[in-house]
Amino acid sequence: MVQFRFLGILMAVAIRTKKPLDLHLAPWVWKQLCCMPLAEADLEEVDLLTYRTLQGILHLENSGITADNFHVMIPLDSFMAHSADGRLVPVVPRGQSISLTFSNRTEYVERALDYRLHEMDSQVDAVREGMATIIPVPLLSLLTAQQLEQLVCGLPEVSVEMLKKLVRYRDITENHQLIRWFWESLEEFTNEERVLFLRFVSGRSRLPSNPADISQKFQIIKVDRVRHHSEDL
DSSP: OHHHHHHHHHHHHHHHHTOOOOOOOOHHHHHHHTTOOOOHHHHHHHOHHHHHHHHHHHOOTTTTOOTTTHHHHSSOOBSEEEOTTSOEEESSTTGGGSBOOSTTHHHHHHHHHHHHHHTTHHHHHHHHHHHTTTSOGGGGGGSOHHHHHHHHHOBSOOOHHHHHTTEEEESSOTTSHHHHHHHHHHHTSOHHHHHHHHHHHHSOSOBOSSGGGOOOOEEEEOOOOOOOGGGGO
16 A cells, blocks of 8 residues: 555645646546545446446346346356456455345445445555645535546646646747747647657646646747858858
8 A cells, every 4th residue: 555655645736736646547536535425426437347237236127137037148247346446356255255146236336336436445545544644634524526537637738828837938929920929839739749849848747726826927029030151242
């Protein structure tokens, strides 16, 4: 769990210093960090195949599956399910010894859902433990999952309008034709290209959600080209 605790420290540093991380976590992880309850829809969002499989086992109406042909039609024979990393694991203690039948399929689906929704609880707790070394984690419960993600990761899109708020002009004005061409060129960039531009001028790949949190702005300086005498010869 050391790695997850360290991840929590990095996330808290990102919040404290207002320097976002380019971090991609499952949506329900942000919810768990905010102490928000998880639901079936959260599993559907991250693992649609497992969700549909469980729903198919639960709702057999008009499917032609009965107690007599259940084991022929359903490719599971015990209280086992695939974990997030693809391993086949018991969803209850000694689940490999409990037969899955037509009559207990509802209990199986409930246990499987509960297992999948909470299999990362210990890792999330370790992340919160790491965050707690720098910020007061009880306050995270006041945030939504989206708000916490923005605090840690900033904005996924680097817009030209946002970049315009981060620039300082020197010896040139924003109405100069060169500046207009500059912004028009950035408008034609893809978001990935604007991320590369941002990294080039600032050393960061994400912007905080609030532009006021950026203390250092990049400069656009007009440099007059000096002609050498040799060019006139």
